Amino acid sequence: MSKAADDGGVPGGRGEPAQQLGGEAAGGKLASKLSASSFTPGWTKVSCPCCASERVEPLVLVKLGQKAVPETKRWLIKLIGAPQKDGGAGLLAHPGEDATGNIIVLSAPRCTLLRATEELGLCKIYHTGEMEAFAYNDRDNFRNSDNMEVFLTSAERQYIIKYELDGLRAQKDLRIPGLPDSCTLQKRDNIWQKLGQVGVVVDTFPLHNPDKLKDLSESWYSGNQLSQPLDKVNEYFGSSVAFYFSFLDFYTWSLLPPAILGLFIAYFSSRFGDEIYFTDYKNIWYPLISGHMFQAVFSMLWSTVVIELWKRRSSTLSYQWGTLNLAERFAEPRPGFHGDLGVNPVTGRVEPLFPEWKRDLRMALVSVPVVGLFLGLVVLGMMCFYWAEARVKWLHKDWDSMISQTFLYVPSVLHIVYTNMLATVYRTVATSLTEYENHREESAYDNHLTGKILVFTFFNNFAVLFHIAFFKQDVPLLRKRLASLLIITQLVNQVTEVVIPFLVDRFISAPNRSEREDDPKEDKFRNQGTLPTFPGLFAEYIELLVQFGYLSLFSCVFPLTAVLLLLNNLTEIRSDAYKICKLFRKPFYPPVASMGVWKVAFEVLSFVSVVSNCWLLLLSPRLQKTSQEAGMSGSHLLVGAVMVEHVLILVKVIMAALIPDEPDWIRKKREHIEYTSMQALRQQVSQGKISKAVCGKTKYTLGLHNK
């Protein structure tokens, strides 16, 4: 252990020396030996108490702020390298060129990776070839468990580093070395969060692996391939991203049937008029079976089948990617979670607790009313817009001057400005609300935040269309609006999402970066920091959801919807892939077992679509005329439509209940895992080992105190 490290303020040297790279390299003398060119194939020979590894892969870059003096940096490296039982993160840290630089490059030793794999509840391939929940004690029976770069995906290795950093908590009150006295950590404070708040750490992001990235992009979007390399995407970006692309892929291909039907109907409509008459004689039922009706019923059933099949596909993917059995509930709470310290009744560990009923109360009494208020503001804005538009038109008719003509655009402009401002405010409010709800798990937090923004965005997008369909009851206007929305929004999306970032990257950022082959590794890492942060999958998912909404809610008024969407999505797959690979930093994503709240959103939409389609069919002028000719009153028609709607909803519910959400073989695997753990419990309780097991890791018992 070098002297400098000891001076850094970490007490260290308690029992076994921290033989991590961080510990060794923290000193100025040693650091000079590790020139940047030694980043790969290996930093130095690393050995930790439980495993030895010949090669260190740089995984994550930490960028320090102005406030981080060398003393702070040395303390930080020491902390990161210290074993978990001493309150450290058990990772490998490299200080970059020297101890005064503003980056730290992180990697993880095998034992930390394996322990975290167990903690996260990831499944890996057992020696029998089956997926089994990974157990550290049984590590030698898992395939490839000696080679971390094969055993864990690159996304998992990087996420584990983030997981360990986020899990760092102060063992007791301490001052951060090199910072003013006001920057102290209370016992059990989250260290990484605090460091970010005081400006010591300004950025933590995973590093790209240029070779792998090149390989991935070649098989993903460079050629003319039709299928996506989803397993590779999962390997490189993690299951969250891979689930998005899998769904995009699945959804795009499932657009084929409605697209073909739409083309067929559009062709016949243009030749024979709006309705397909099967016979000439005046039988009342035949003309009722118009092309649009057929399409409406088809799309209502289609949406259920697609969603049910996706659930099956999703659980298969989740099994393949080892995320079927995630144990987030049993892991440490997320960094932002707070509450009174107590014993968790499930895991038996001491951690902050927050009663469920309090959260429910906060949701019911605060979140729901606030979200409702914002939805009300959207409606209010829309009503003001219609009112103002009517006033302005009336004014223009009276005046008919240049000024009044300009006024004609004022309501639209004001409405757009209002809507955008509202959306921005809402986003902030939604984040605070979700923070206030104080969810224990990261995934619950994400789902609640996503859910809130989702409802609002959806409402914002569809309020006008619903208004036209249900209040104005103006089908031609709806058709015009839908067509323009479909074409314009898609063009705008493609431009804002890909073309602009591409141009910015090529002509503004890239010249400043000017990367050369012989640049030191470290500079290349640093360069990745200049790329913008990946904006997240929310925008991508909401785009799909809005598409799906256009298609399922209003498809019957514009039969070519599916065709347009299919064409759009085929390019979307490529542009999204290009975007995530080239235009942004690599994002951190936790392993997930499904699309989460998005699945629910698509499901809800598919039920709403029945109501909307039945209503639109009822408005169809041709149907109204035909039924009048046949002597049916409006009420009879309405009763008929309501009956059709109820039957269709019933059929959808039954279909959704009958199609199992997971394939049979996955169910058996899952039950097998349940059975084995039940058996293990029965076998073991007698040996009195459970009490120990329940207490789990004693991460925080030994203090890492500050001199």
Next chain:
Amino acid sequence: MSKAADDGGVPGGRGEPAQQLGGEAAGGKLASKLSASSFTPGWTKVSCPCCASERVEPLVLVKLGQKAVPETKRWLIKLIGAPQKDGGAGLLAHPGEDATGNIIVLSAPRCTLLRATEELGLCKIYHTGEMEAFAYNDRDNFRNSDNMEVFLTSAERQYIIKYELDGLRAQKDLRIPGLPDSCTLQKRDNIWQKLGQVGVVVDTFPLHNPDKLKDLSESWYSGNQLSQPLDKVNEYFGSSVAFYFSFLDFYTWSLLPPAILGLFIAYFSSRFGDEIYFTDYKNIWYPLISGHMFQAVFSMLWSTVVIELWKRRSSTLSYQWGTLNLAERFAEPRPGFHGDLGVNPVTGRVEPLFPEWKRDLRMALVSVPVVGLFLGLVVLGMMCFYWAEARVKWLHKDWDSMISQTFLYVPSVLHIVYTNMLATVYRTVATSLTEYENHREESAYDNHLTGKILVFTFFNNFAVLFHIAFFKQDVPLLRKRLASLLIITQLVNQVTEVVIPFLVDRFISAPNRSEREDDPKEDKFRNQGTLPTFPGLFAEYIELLVQFGYLSLFSCVFPLTAVLLLLNNLTEIRSDAYKICKLFRKPFYPPVASMGVWKVAFEVLSFVSVVSNCWLLLLSPRLQKTSQEAGMSGSHLLVGAVMVEHVLILVKVIMAALIPDEPDWIRKKREHIEYTSMQALRQQVSQGKISKAVCGKTKYTLGLHNK
């Protein structure tokens, strides 16, 4: 081991002698020592290889048929007493007065009971006071595990005996001693099923415990108590019966709010006419809020709240009764299950397997169409009835003679006969269909059978009412019909269910039984066999479901429904309790975790009620008149009703989603169990014990062959 037992044909004596009571008592000489008076407090001192017990409680009576010669009986007693690893049932058997009598009295030793407790997945109180899944290896840490009469409920002990008997399978081909050569058992044949088929065993039923029964009935229905002793019911009759009575209790008390509301509305209706006018001035909305409307909306929301609260209550009861964690999926398949022998991928045991898709196919292609056909026959019958009635009336108007007047009753009589015949045929068909579907678990079989009969019975009960409400649209007729149904069916039910059995029991059966205090125990046991078999809970549940249907589907036409039902149920609780205690044999019921398919039926009904109530409100003549006065067209009214319906369904769905199905503390307990077993798995895999554990008990490896 007595000689007679050896002659009995069981090979026995392989290694350790079967020291069960059965083994000892099978011989004629020994049996004579065990006079009937020695049944209690103990048969003989019993000791089995793993436990010793001073006292044997007679639990189950097996009645043998004419075919069972003494040789067969000795073989059977030997088989029942043989240890499980030798293919026996591991039970205690007492031959009654002597080896030639036609009864066998069964009990179970501690180790068999405890092993079965683990196999069934029952939870028991751990030494910490918490409920934990019972593990045989850890038995000493469970409270009262040395005293079976406290540790297990009497229903559980008796069910375990049935479970072990049902699990008896031939180890290899063998001939049943004393029977003709044609009666042979193939390897893996279910022995108990076969013995029933060939007429050796004609009856197997659990024995009443007169003291406990007296105690139970005193606290249940003899006094004026308002609450039922549900825990005692669970102790004596098992959780299936206890769940029924808990639900009856819960449902009866939850009738209070609608009953009070109904009384209130009936009172005001009689004083102020059908509608409550809040003001005098002609505002259109006030008169719309009529009492009936309020009641309809109230009852729609009430039904959801009741069902959601019942789910919570149900999971609490399930936790208290230790059935939260039943392991039926992992146990042996039910006796009737057949399929090709193979390795169960979940448990790793060799057993018959039957692919899921084949079952699904059978359900989709056979069961569903056949059930649909029968429902069609119900409708057909109803249509024929209406047609015939119209014809007969028309005929009577023309003729107006005595003969034609008699004819007036013919359609009704024919319809009743037709309906009853159809129901009988359907019951047989439903049983065969469910048998054909080949379910692996007893509970799945029960649920599918119950579901089928349920749909039919419900359809049979409500088809006429729906026809009146939706096609004839005749609210007064509906009201008349509903009132008469409510009163008549309840009277009929009470009479057929209680009064007739009571009279039969008191005046026909009892004099024949003429039990005296000094009768030998054995005769008292035998006497229980003369009581009729308990007809099952289906009729009880369907009665509640039909009640609930009247209340939630059509309540708004007859406000006093809830009052009538409340009065009925308060007597129903007592009469049902009396019935199950006194008029029938004690039934076998497996431990269950909930009401099963009945919960779903109540839930579905609660959603259908929204549709039906909204429609009935629309038909309300007062509403139609008011809206006409206000200048609303029929279509507008219809659109309004549809909107109200959709909003109510949405509210119900959201309410059902928001109210958690289990209380928070139960969820935590459940997650704690999951967590402990996950930890156990992780701790243990390393020790290579799972492979052994997975193979489970090797019940069938050693043969019990016939000489």
